[in-house]
Amino acid sequence: MQLSVTPARSSAFVCGLAIVVVAWSSHVSAQVRASTTATYYRESGANLSHQAITPSVRVSGVVRDVVSLRLGWDADVVSGASVAVVDAPGGEVDAITSATKWNDFRNNVTGGIGVRGEFTSLDVSYTWGRESDYRSHSFTITGRAELFDRNTTLELGYGRGFDQVCNLAQPRAQEPVDRQRLPSSDGCFDADDRESLDLSLQTFRGGWTQAWTPIFATQLSVSAQVINGFQGNPYRAVWLGRAAAQENHPENRVRYVGNLGARLWVQPLRGALQLGGRVYRDTWDVFSVTAELAWEQRLWEGLSVRLRGRYYNQTGAHFFSDDYGRAPRGQYFTGDRELSPMSSWLAGGRVRLDLPAGDDGKVGPFAAFAIVGVFDMLFYDFREFRYGRREVPNDKGMLATLSLEAEF
Amino acid sequence: MSLRAFGVFGILALAACSTVRPEEKEFLAQPSMTFGSGGEDAAQEDHVISNREGSYGGGGVSGGGCGCN
Numbered sequence: 186m187q188l189s190v191t192p193a194r195s196s197a198f199v200c201g202l203a204i205v206v207v208a209w210s211s212h213v214s215a216q217v218r219a220s221t222t223a224t225y226y227r228e229s230g231a232n233l234s235h236q237a238i239t240p241s242v243r244v245s246g247v248v249r250d251v252v253s254l255r256l257g258w259d260a261d262v263v264s265g266a267s268v269a270v271v272d273a274p275g276g277e278v279d280a281i282t283s284a285t286k287w288n289d290f291r292n293n294v295t296g297g298i299g300v301r302g303e304f305t306s307l308d309v310s311y312t313w314g315r316e317s318d319y320r321s322h323s324f325t326i327t328g329r330a331e332l333f334d335r336n337t338t339l340e341l342g343y344g345r346g347f348d349q350v351c352n353l354a355q356p357r358a359q360e361p362v363d364r365q366r367l368p369s370s371d372g373c374f375d376a377d378d379r380e381s382l383d384l385s386l387q388t389f390r391g392g393w394t395q396a397w398t399p400i401f402a403t404q405l406s407v408s409a410q411v412i413n414g415f416q417g418n419p420y421r422a423v424w425l426g427r428a429a430a431q432e433n434h435p436e437n438r439v440r441y442v443g444n445l446g447a448r449l450w451v452q453p454l455r456g457a458l459q460l461g462g463r464v465y466r467d468t469w470d471v472f473s474v475t476a477e478l479a480w481e482q483r484l485w486e487g488l489s490v491r492l493r494g495r496y497y498n499q500t501g502a503h504f505f506s507d508d509y510g511r512a513p514r515g516q517y518f519t520g521d522r523e524l525s526p527m528s529s530w531l532a533g534g535r536v537r538l539d540l541p542a543g544d545d546g547k548v549g550p551f552a553a554f555a556i557v558g559v560f561d562m563l564f565y566d567f568r569e570f571r572y573g574r575r576e577v578p579n580d581k582g583m584l585a586t587l588s589l590e591a592e593f
Numbered sequence: 594m595s596l597r598a599f600g601v602f603g604i605l606a607l608a609a610c611s612t613v614r615p616e617e618k619e620f621l622a623q624p625s626m627t628f629g630s631g632g633e634d635a636a637q638e639d640h641v642i643s644n645r646e647g648s649y650g651g652g653g654v655s656g657g658g659c660g661c662n
Contacts, residue, residue, distance in 0.1 A: 224637040228645075237644075239637050259637075329627065336613050394628055399617040404628045440648070446628060449618040457625035465648040481625035489625065499647050512648065523647040535634070541657040559636045584641055588634040 209540075210325040217246040222588040228563075230578030232284045253299040255310065264288035268572050269366065270422045270429045271520025287420070289370070291316035304331045317370040318351040318419070323386070338394040340406075346386035352419045353431075354380040361433035361516065367419035384414035400450035410440040423520040426510030432519045435504070440467040456482035465499075471524065473499035487539040493561075495531035507569050522577060525570040533561030533584070552592040559586035 224239040248254075249259040266284040297310030314321035318471045323346035330339050358364045372379050377518035392406040414436060447460040461477035479493040502524040504517035539555045540548045548554040563582035570577055576592035613621070624630045631638075643649035 208617065220633050221631040224634075224641055226641045238642060239641060241633055241637065243603055244634055313629065334613070334615065396613045396618070398620050399613055400620050402621055402626060402628070442648075448626045448628070450623065452620070459625070467648070471661060481626070483623075489618070491625070502647070509640050522648075523645065525647075525648070529646070557632065559634050559638055561638065561642075563645070565645070570612055584638065586634045588632065588635060590632065 217244070218590065219244045219593070220588060220590040222557075222586060224559075224584065224586040226581035226582060226584045228318065228579045230580060231575075233266055233268070233577075233579040235267070235579065236263070238262040243457050251301055253297075253308075255295070255297040255299075257293075257295045259295075261289075261291040261316075263472070267421075268520070269420065270424055271432075280500065282335065287428045289316055289318070291319070298494075302397040304335075306328065318373045319348065319366075320374070321346060321348040323347070325388075329392075336396040338392075340390070340392035340394075342388070342392075344386070344388035344390075346384075346388075348384040348386065348414070349374075350382045350415045350419065352382050352415065353379050355377050361518075362425060362428070362430045364431040364433070364586070366422040366429075366431045369420075380422040381417035383417065384412065387411045400452065402444045402448045402531055404444070405442045406442075407441045408440075410442075412438045412440070417519070418521065421520045423509060423518045425513070425518065430518070432515050432521065434471065434519060435517055438467055440465065440471055441523075455478060469497055469524070470503035471501070473497065487541055489537050491535040491537075493533050493535070498527070498528040499526065501526040501569065505569075507571050522567055522570045526568045527570070528568075530564045531561055532560065535559045553590075554592070555590040557586070557588040557590065559588075560584070 218350045219227050220241075220243045222239075222241045222243075225236070226239075227236040228234065229236075239259060241257065243255070243257040245253060245255040257312040264287065269285045291314060293312055293314045295310060295312040297308060299306060299308035308325075308327045310325050312321070312323045314323075325342060325346060327340060331337065332339065346446070351367065353365060353367040354377070355364055367379075374381055388408060388410045388510040390406065390408040392404065394402065396402045415434075416436070416438060417432045417434040419431065422488040423432050426505075443464045445462045449458040449460075450456075451458060457480070459477075459479040459481060461475070461479075463473075463475040465471070465473040465475075475495065475497045477493065477495045479491055480486060481491040483489045499518060502519065504514040505519055505524050505526075506512045506514045508527070509518050535557065536559075537555060537557045539553065542548050544555070546552075555588050559584075561584040563584065565580040565582070567577045567580065620626060
Protein backbone atom coordinates (compact mmCIF):
# COMPACT_ATOMS: atom_id res chain seq x y z
CA MET A 186 0.00 0.00 0.00
CA GLN A 187 1.34 3.39 -0.87
CA LEU A 188 0.49 6.35 1.31
CA SER A 189 -0.27 9.41 -0.77
CA VAL A 190 0.93 12.66 0.76
CA THR A 191 -1.45 15.57 0.54
CA PRO A 192 -1.06 19.08 1.97
CA ALA A 193 -3.78 18.35 4.51
CA ARG A 194 -2.08 15.15 5.66
CA SER A 195 1.33 16.83 5.89
CA SER A 196 0.09 19.78 7.89
CA ALA A 197 -2.01 17.49 10.11
CA PHE A 198 1.06 15.32 10.72
CA VAL A 199 3.22 18.26 11.73
CA CYS A 200 0.47 19.86 13.81
CA GLY A 201 0.05 16.54 15.60
CA LEU A 202 3.76 16.32 16.28
CA ALA A 203 3.79 19.94 17.38
CA ILE A 204 1.04 19.27 19.92
CA VAL A 205 2.99 16.28 21.23
CA VAL A 206 6.16 18.38 21.55
CA VAL A 207 4.35 21.25 23.28
CA ALA A 208 2.59 18.85 25.68
CA TRP A 209 5.78 16.96 26.42
CA SER A 210 7.79 20.15 26.83
CA SER A 211 5.30 21.68 29.24
CA HIS A 212 5.42 18.46 31.24
CA VAL A 213 9.18 18.76 31.67
CA SER A 214 9.11 22.58 31.93
CA ALA A 215 10.91 23.37 28.71
CA GLN A 216 11.11 26.50 26.61
CA VAL A 217 9.08 26.09 23.42
CA ARG A 218 9.01 28.26 20.32
CA ALA A 219 6.65 27.98 17.38
CA SER A 220 6.42 29.93 14.16
CA THR A 221 4.35 29.90 11.03
CA THR A 222 5.51 31.69 7.91
CA ALA A 223 4.20 32.17 4.40
CA THR A 224 6.10 33.66 1.47
CA TYR A 225 4.63 34.70 -1.86
CA TYR A 226 6.90 35.22 -4.88
CA ARG A 227 5.76 36.31 -8.31
CA GLU A 228 7.36 37.31 -11.57
CA SER A 229 5.57 37.73 -14.87
CA GLY A 230 5.89 39.25 -18.29
CA ALA A 231 4.32 38.56 -21.70
CA ASN A 232 2.89 35.03 -21.44
CA LEU A 233 5.55 33.79 -19.02
CA SER A 234 5.03 33.72 -15.29
CA HIS A 235 6.34 32.06 -12.17
CA GLN A 236 4.75 32.18 -8.77
CA ALA A 237 5.53 30.31 -5.60
CA ILE A 238 3.75 30.19 -2.26
CA THR A 239 5.88 28.77 0.54
CA PRO A 240 4.09 28.08 3.82
CA SER A 241 5.89 26.60 6.80
CA VAL A 242 5.39 25.60 10.43
CA ARG A 243 8.28 25.23 12.87
CA VAL A 244 8.25 24.06 16.48
CA SER A 245 11.30 23.76 18.72
CA GLY A 246 11.82 23.06 22.37
CA VAL A 247 14.80 23.19 24.70
CA VAL A 248 14.79 21.00 27.79
CA ARG A 249 16.91 22.07 30.77
CA ASP A 250 19.25 23.96 28.42
CA VAL A 251 20.73 20.64 27.29
CA VAL A 252 18.56 18.95 24.69
CA SER A 253 16.76 20.68 21.86
CA LEU A 254 14.14 19.19 19.55
CA ARG A 255 12.97 20.66 16.27
CA LEU A 256 10.11 19.75 13.99
CA GLY A 257 9.03 21.47 10.85
CA TRP A 258 7.02 21.32 7.70
CA ASP A 259 7.23 23.52 4.65
CA ALA A 260 5.93 23.38 1.14
CA ASP A 261 6.46 24.99 -2.23
CA VAL A 262 3.28 25.52 -4.17
CA VAL A 263 4.69 26.53 -7.52
CA SER A 264 2.87 27.38 -10.73
CA GLY A 265 3.41 29.35 -13.89
CA ALA A 266 3.87 29.25 -17.61
CA SER A 267 7.24 28.52 -19.15
CA VAL A 268 8.86 27.75 -22.48
CA ALA A 269 9.07 24.00 -23.03
CA VAL A 270 11.43 24.15 -26.03
CA VAL A 271 14.05 26.84 -25.55
CA ASP A 272 15.69 28.64 -28.45
CA ALA A 273 13.17 27.61 -31.04
CA PRO A 274 13.90 29.51 -34.27
CA GLY A 275 12.63 33.01 -33.65
CA GLY A 276 11.23 33.68 -37.09
CA GLU A 277 9.07 30.59 -37.28
CA VAL A 278 7.98 29.70 -33.76
CA ASP A 279 6.96 32.14 -31.06
CA ALA A 280 8.08 30.14 -28.06
CA ILE A 281 6.76 32.64 -25.55
CA THR A 282 3.24 32.80 -26.96
CA SER A 283 3.10 29.00 -26.94
CA ALA A 284 4.31 28.76 -23.32
CA THR A 285 2.95 25.79 -21.42
CA LYS A 286 1.27 26.06 -18.04
CA TRP A 287 2.40 23.90 -15.14
CA ASN A 288 2.10 23.57 -11.41
CA ASP A 289 3.73 21.51 -8.69
CA PHE A 290 3.52 20.96 -4.98
CA ARG A 291 6.47 20.01 -2.82
CA ASN A 292 6.34 18.87 0.79
CA ASN A 293 9.30 18.91 3.17
CA VAL A 294 9.11 17.46 6.67
CA THR A 295 12.12 17.92 8.92
CA GLY A 296 13.11 16.82 12.41
CA GLY A 297 16.21 17.40 14.44
CA ILE A 298 17.77 16.94 17.82
CA GLY A 299 20.60 18.81 19.46
CA VAL A 300 22.72 18.31 22.55
CA ARG A 301 24.39 21.26 24.18
CA GLY A 302 27.26 21.34 26.64
CA GLU A 303 28.74 24.37 28.35
CA PHE A 304 30.88 25.35 25.38
CA THR A 305 29.96 22.84 22.69
CA SER A 306 26.91 21.62 20.84
CA LEU A 307 26.02 18.91 18.38
CA ASP A 308 22.96 18.92 16.11
CA VAL A 309 21.63 16.31 13.72
CA SER A 310 18.64 16.63 11.44
CA TYR A 311 16.75 14.72 8.81
CA THR A 312 14.57 16.14 6.03
CA TRP A 313 12.15 14.21 3.87
CA GLY A 314 11.01 15.88 0.67
CA ARG A 315 8.49 14.81 -1.88
CA GLU A 316 6.79 16.18 -4.96
CA SER A 317 5.14 14.56 -7.91
CA ASP A 318 8.41 14.23 -9.83
CA TYR A 319 11.05 14.43 -7.09
CA ARG A 320 11.91 12.64 -3.84
CA SER A 321 14.64 13.41 -1.38
CA HIS A 322 16.13 12.32 1.91
CA SER A 323 18.83 14.39 3.55
CA PHE A 324 20.81 14.26 6.77
CA THR A 325 22.97 16.91 8.38
CA ILE A 326 25.28 16.92 11.36
CA THR A 327 26.78 20.10 12.77
CA GLY A 328 29.21 20.55 15.66
CA ARG A 329 30.03 23.87 17.33
CA ALA A 330 32.60 24.97 19.87
CA GLU A 331 32.80 28.30 21.69
CA LEU A 332 36.28 29.49 22.65
CA PHE A 333 38.00 32.45 24.30
CA ASP A 334 35.22 33.74 26.57
CA ARG A 335 32.67 32.84 23.89
CA ASN A 336 34.15 35.45 21.56
CA THR A 337 34.96 32.76 19.00
CA THR A 338 32.62 30.12 17.60
CA LEU A 339 33.94 27.42 15.31
CA GLU A 340 31.52 25.24 13.38
CA LEU A 341 31.89 22.14 11.26
CA GLY A 342 29.07 20.54 9.32
CA TYR A 343 28.44 17.69 6.96
CA GLY A 344 25.35 16.94 4.93
CA ARG A 345 24.29 14.03 2.78
CA GLY A 346 21.40 13.93 0.39
CA PHE A 347 19.82 11.09 -1.56
CA ASP A 348 17.44 12.38 -4.21
CA GLN A 349 15.48 10.84 -7.05
CA VAL A 350 14.25 12.61 -10.17
CA CYS A 351 11.52 11.33 -12.46
CA ASN A 352 12.26 11.18 -16.17
CA LEU A 353 10.83 9.76 -19.34
CA ALA A 354 12.05 6.20 -19.89
CA GLN A 355 13.63 6.15 -23.34
CA PRO A 356 15.79 3.03 -23.68
CA ARG A 357 16.13 3.46 -27.45
CA ALA A 358 17.54 6.96 -27.15
CA GLN A 359 21.22 6.08 -26.98
CA GLU A 360 22.48 9.60 -27.52
CA PRO A 361 21.51 12.77 -25.61
CA VAL A 362 20.38 14.42 -28.83
CA ASP A 363 17.77 11.66 -29.25
CA ARG A 364 16.16 12.14 -25.84
CA GLN A 365 12.71 13.65 -25.59
CA ARG A 366 11.51 15.83 -22.77
CA LEU A 367 9.18 14.56 -20.07
CA PRO A 368 5.70 15.78 -21.08
CA SER A 369 4.19 15.76 -17.58
CA SER A 370 4.63 14.27 -14.12
CA ASP A 371 1.75 11.85 -14.65
CA GLY A 372 2.84 8.32 -13.77
CA CYS A 373 6.12 9.36 -12.16
CA PHE A 374 7.66 6.61 -9.98
CA ASP A 375 4.87 4.21 -11.05
CA ALA A 376 4.35 3.89 -14.79
CA ASP A 377 6.51 1.74 -17.05
CA ASP A 378 7.32 4.62 -19.36
CA ARG A 379 8.88 6.59 -16.50
CA GLU A 380 12.29 6.07 -14.92
CA SER A 381 13.80 7.23 -11.66
CA LEU A 382 17.25 8.82 -11.76
CA ASP A 383 19.47 9.22 -8.72
CA LEU A 384 21.04 12.42 -7.49
CA SER A 385 23.60 12.32 -4.71
CA LEU A 386 24.68 15.37 -2.69
CA GLN A 387 27.47 15.81 -0.16
CA THR A 388 28.17 19.09 1.59
CA PHE A 389 31.10 20.04 3.80
CA ARG A 390 30.96 23.29 5.71
CA GLY A 391 33.18 25.20 8.11
CA GLY A 392 32.39 28.45 9.90
CA TRP A 393 34.15 30.94 12.13
CA THR A 394 32.23 33.64 13.99
CA GLN A 395 34.27 36.20 15.88
CA ALA A 396 33.47 39.09 18.22
CA TRP A 397 36.33 41.54 17.73
CA THR A 398 35.19 44.48 19.82
CA PRO A 399 32.03 45.26 21.83
CA ILE A 400 30.44 46.66 18.64
CA PHE A 401 31.97 44.62 15.82
CA ALA A 402 31.66 40.96 14.82
CA THR A 403 32.37 38.94 11.69
CA GLN A 404 31.47 35.55 10.32
CA LEU A 405 33.47 33.62 7.74
CA SER A 406 32.19 30.38 6.25
CA VAL A 407 33.41 28.14 3.48
CA SER A 408 31.64 25.17 1.99
CA ALA A 409 32.07 22.64 -0.76
CA GLN A 410 29.33 20.56 -2.30
CA VAL A 411 29.71 17.50 -4.50
CA ILE A 412 26.71 16.60 -6.65
CA ASN A 413 26.46 13.52 -8.80
CA GLY A 414 23.53 12.46 -10.93
CA PHE A 415 20.78 13.89 -13.11
CA GLN A 416 20.76 17.68 -12.77
CA GLY A 417 18.77 18.90 -15.73
CA ASN A 418 15.14 19.84 -16.03
CA PRO A 419 13.40 16.77 -17.51
CA TYR A 420 10.53 18.90 -18.85
CA ARG A 421 12.70 21.24 -20.89
CA ALA A 422 14.03 20.71 -24.38
CA VAL A 423 16.55 22.73 -26.35
CA TRP A 424 16.50 23.47 -30.05
CA LEU A 425 19.72 22.09 -31.57
CA GLY A 426 19.40 23.26 -35.14
CA ARG A 427 17.47 20.42 -36.75
CA ALA A 428 15.53 19.04 -33.83
CA ALA A 429 14.88 19.59 -30.16
CA ALA A 430 16.23 17.31 -27.41
CA GLN A 431 15.86 17.15 -23.65
CA GLU A 432 18.47 19.40 -22.06
CA ASN A 433 21.65 17.58 -21.18
CA HIS A 434 23.73 18.72 -18.21
CA PRO A 435 26.96 17.14 -16.91
CA GLU A 436 26.32 14.58 -14.18
CA ASN A 437 29.03 15.84 -11.87
CA ARG A 438 29.26 19.25 -10.28
CA VAL A 439 31.39 20.54 -7.44
CA ARG A 440 30.49 23.89 -5.89
CA TYR A 441 32.76 26.05 -3.72
CA VAL A 442 31.33 28.88 -1.67
CA GLY A 443 32.92 31.48 0.56
CA ASN A 444 30.86 33.87 2.70
CA LEU A 445 32.02 36.82 4.75
CA GLY A 446 29.64 38.83 6.90
CA ALA A 447 30.22 41.75 9.24
CA ARG A 448 28.06 43.53 11.84
CA LEU A 449 28.82 46.98 13.22
CA TRP A 450 26.74 48.56 15.97
CA VAL A 451 26.39 52.34 15.58
CA GLN A 452 25.48 53.55 19.05
CA PRO A 453 24.52 57.18 18.20
CA LEU A 454 21.82 55.80 15.87
CA ARG A 455 21.11 52.66 17.95
CA GLY A 456 21.23 50.57 14.80
CA ALA A 457 23.37 47.92 13.15
CA LEU A 458 25.18 48.06 9.82
CA GLN A 459 25.22 44.64 8.18
CA LEU A 460 27.62 43.81 5.35
CA GLY A 461 27.82 40.58 3.42
CA GLY A 462 29.86 39.18 0.56
CA ARG A 463 29.71 35.82 -1.16
CA VAL A 464 31.98 34.27 -3.77
CA TYR A 465 30.96 31.13 -5.63
CA ARG A 466 32.71 28.95 -8.17
CA ASP A 467 31.81 25.54 -9.58
CA THR A 468 33.15 23.02 -12.03
CA TRP A 469 30.56 24.06 -14.63
CA ASP A 470 32.49 27.33 -14.75
CA VAL A 471 29.77 29.38 -13.10
CA PHE A 472 31.44 32.13 -11.09
CA SER A 473 29.38 34.55 -9.05
CA VAL A 474 29.76 37.35 -6.56
CA THR A 475 27.11 38.71 -4.23
CA ALA A 476 27.33 41.93 -2.24
CA GLU A 477 24.80 42.89 0.38
CA LEU A 478 24.30 45.96 2.51
CA ALA A 479 21.63 46.34 5.18
CA TRP A 480 20.75 48.65 8.01
CA GLU A 481 18.66 47.46 10.95
CA GLN A 482 17.17 50.06 13.21
CA ARG A 483 15.16 49.72 16.38
CA LEU A 484 12.56 52.50 16.13
CA TRP A 485 11.14 52.02 19.60
CA GLU A 486 10.73 49.22 22.09
CA GLY A 487 9.54 46.14 20.23
CA LEU A 488 9.59 47.61 16.71
CA SER A 489 12.58 47.24 14.39
CA VAL A 490 13.02 47.92 10.69
CA ARG A 491 15.62 46.53 8.32
CA LEU A 492 16.39 47.97 4.87
CA ARG A 493 18.39 45.83 2.51
CA GLY A 494 20.10 46.10 -0.87
CA ARG A 495 21.72 43.23 -2.71
CA TYR A 496 23.63 42.85 -5.98
CA TYR A 497 24.31 39.53 -7.66
CA ASN A 498 26.34 38.79 -10.78
CA GLN A 499 27.32 35.49 -12.38
CA THR A 500 29.04 34.15 -15.46
CA GLY A 501 27.43 31.45 -17.57
CA ALA A 502 28.16 27.74 -17.50
CA HIS A 503 30.81 26.63 -19.97
CA PHE A 504 28.21 24.74 -22.00
CA PHE A 505 25.68 27.56 -22.20
CA SER A 506 24.87 28.90 -25.64
CA ASP A 507 21.98 31.06 -26.78
CA ASP A 508 21.93 29.25 -30.13
CA TYR A 509 23.11 25.63 -30.16
CA GLY A 510 22.36 25.37 -33.89
CA ARG A 511 25.06 27.87 -34.76
CA ALA A 512 27.25 27.80 -31.65
CA PRO A 513 27.21 24.36 -30.04
CA ARG A 514 29.19 23.78 -26.84
CA GLY A 515 30.20 20.15 -27.10
CA GLN A 516 28.06 17.33 -25.81
CA TYR A 517 26.06 19.38 -23.27
CA PHE A 518 23.21 21.82 -23.85
CA THR A 519 20.87 23.72 -21.58
CA GLY A 520 17.78 25.88 -21.77
CA ASP A 521 18.16 27.12 -18.21
CA ARG A 522 18.27 30.90 -18.06
CA GLU A 523 19.98 30.62 -14.66
CA LEU A 524 23.02 29.02 -16.32
CA SER A 525 23.47 32.04 -18.59
CA PRO A 526 25.42 35.19 -17.69
CA MET A 527 23.05 37.20 -15.51
CA SER A 528 22.83 39.72 -12.73
CA SER A 529 20.16 40.91 -10.36
CA TRP A 530 19.38 43.74 -7.97
CA LEU A 531 17.27 43.43 -4.87
CA ALA A 532 15.79 46.21 -2.75
CA GLY A 533 13.64 45.39 0.21
CA GLY A 534 12.69 45.84 3.79
CA ARG A 535 11.67 43.92 6.88
CA VAL A 536 9.56 45.02 9.83
CA ARG A 537 9.42 43.13 13.13
CA LEU A 538 6.99 43.92 15.90
CA ASP A 539 7.35 42.21 19.28
CA LEU A 540 4.04 42.70 21.04
CA PRO A 541 4.40 44.24 24.50
CA ALA A 542 3.82 42.01 27.51
CA GLY A 543 1.08 42.70 30.02
CA ASP A 544 1.39 43.11 33.77
CA ASP A 545 1.74 39.37 34.17
CA GLY A 546 4.73 39.37 31.81
CA LYS A 547 2.78 37.52 29.13
CA VAL A 548 1.30 38.33 25.75
CA GLY A 549 -2.08 36.68 26.00
CA PRO A 550 -1.42 32.95 26.36
CA PHE A 551 2.17 33.32 25.16
CA ALA A 552 5.41 34.20 26.88
CA ALA A 553 6.27 36.30 23.81
CA PHE A 554 4.72 36.99 20.41
CA ALA A 555 6.13 38.66 17.30
CA ILE A 556 4.89 39.58 13.83
CA VAL A 557 7.37 39.86 10.95
CA GLY A 558 6.72 41.27 7.47
CA VAL A 559 9.15 41.25 4.54
CA PHE A 560 8.84 42.86 1.11
CA ASP A 561 11.45 42.66 -1.69
CA MET A 562 11.61 43.75 -5.31
CA LEU A 563 14.01 41.96 -7.67
CA PHE A 564 15.28 43.11 -11.06
CA TYR A 565 17.02 40.58 -13.32
CA ASP A 566 19.26 41.20 -16.29
CA PHE A 567 19.84 38.24 -18.63
CA ARG A 568 22.61 39.50 -20.87
CA GLU A 569 22.69 36.67 -23.40
CA PHE A 570 19.62 34.51 -22.83
CA ARG A 571 16.89 34.77 -25.47
CA TYR A 572 13.70 32.91 -26.29
CA GLY A 573 14.27 32.80 -30.01
CA ARG A 574 14.79 36.47 -30.80
CA ARG A 575 12.94 37.77 -27.77
CA GLU A 576 14.51 38.86 -24.53
CA VAL A 577 13.35 37.36 -21.25
CA PRO A 578 10.07 39.16 -20.50
CA ASN A 579 9.62 38.07 -16.89
CA ASP A 580 12.64 39.90 -15.50
CA LYS A 581 11.10 41.49 -12.41
CA GLY A 582 10.06 39.70 -9.25
CA MET A 583 8.16 40.56 -6.09
CA LEU A 584 8.46 38.74 -2.79
CA ALA A 585 6.32 39.19 0.33
CA THR A 586 6.52 37.28 3.61
CA LEU A 587 4.41 37.23 6.74
CA SER A 588 5.60 35.38 9.82
CA LEU A 589 4.13 34.85 13.29
CA GLU A 590 6.42 33.73 16.12
CA ALA A 591 5.31 32.63 19.56
CA GLU A 592 7.11 31.53 22.69
CA PHE A 593 5.47 29.40 25.35
CA MET B 594 48.19 19.46 5.14
CA SER B 595 50.72 21.76 6.81
CA LEU B 596 49.04 24.71 5.09
CA ARG B 597 45.66 23.72 6.57
CA ALA B 598 47.19 23.25 10.00
CA PHE B 599 48.83 26.66 9.68
CA GLY B 600 45.46 28.16 8.68
CA VAL B 601 43.66 26.67 11.69
CA PHE B 602 46.45 27.77 14.01
CA GLY B 603 46.37 31.25 12.47
CA ILE B 604 42.61 31.57 13.04
CA LEU B 605 42.93 30.46 16.65
CA ALA B 606 45.85 32.80 17.27
CA LEU B 607 43.95 35.70 15.72
CA ALA B 608 40.78 34.86 17.64
CA ALA B 609 42.64 34.62 20.93
CA CYS B 610 43.69 38.28 20.54
CA SER B 611 40.07 39.35 20.84
CA THR B 612 39.24 40.44 24.38
CA VAL B 613 35.56 41.33 24.63
CA ARG B 614 34.51 40.69 28.21
CA PRO B 615 31.06 39.25 28.98
CA GLU B 616 29.85 42.52 30.52
CA GLU B 617 30.75 44.33 27.28
CA LYS B 618 28.45 42.24 25.09
CA GLU B 619 25.27 44.30 25.41
CA PHE B 620 25.34 45.40 21.77
CA LEU B 621 26.70 42.13 20.39
CA ALA B 622 23.70 40.38 21.97
CA GLN B 623 21.20 42.47 19.99
CA PRO B 624 19.36 40.38 17.37
CA SER B 625 20.53 42.75 14.64
CA MET B 626 24.15 41.94 15.59
CA THR B 627 23.67 38.18 15.69
CA PHE B 628 24.40 36.11 12.61
CA GLY B 629 21.59 33.81 11.58
CA SER B 630 19.01 35.55 13.75
CA GLY B 631 16.71 36.23 10.80
CA GLY B 632 14.45 33.30 11.60
CA GLU B 633 12.23 31.39 9.24
CA ASP B 634 11.28 34.47 7.22
CA ALA B 635 14.92 35.03 6.26
CA ALA B 636 15.39 31.35 5.42
CA GLN B 637 12.38 31.42 3.09
CA GLU B 638 13.54 34.66 1.51
CA ASP B 639 16.94 33.13 0.74
CA HIS B 640 15.31 29.93 -0.51
CA VAL B 641 13.08 31.71 -3.02
CA ILE B 642 15.72 34.15 -4.25
CA SER B 643 18.52 31.63 -4.61
CA ASN B 644 16.26 29.32 -6.63
CA ARG B 645 16.24 31.99 -9.36
CA GLU B 646 20.04 32.07 -9.60
CA GLY B 647 22.61 29.67 -11.01
CA SER B 648 24.86 29.54 -7.97
CA TYR B 649 22.28 28.60 -5.38
CA GLY B 650 23.10 26.26 -2.55
CA GLY B 651 26.48 24.98 -1.65
CA GLY B 652 25.69 25.37 2.02
CA GLY B 653 23.13 22.65 2.63
CA VAL B 654 21.77 19.44 1.26
CA SER B 655 18.05 19.74 1.73
CA GLY B 656 16.14 18.34 -1.19
CA GLY B 657 15.65 21.18 -3.57
CA GLY B 658 13.64 19.61 -6.33
CA CYS B 659 14.94 19.84 -9.84
CA GLY B 660 14.21 23.55 -10.11
CA CYS B 661 11.91 22.58 -12.94
CA ASN B 662 10.27 25.18 -15.16
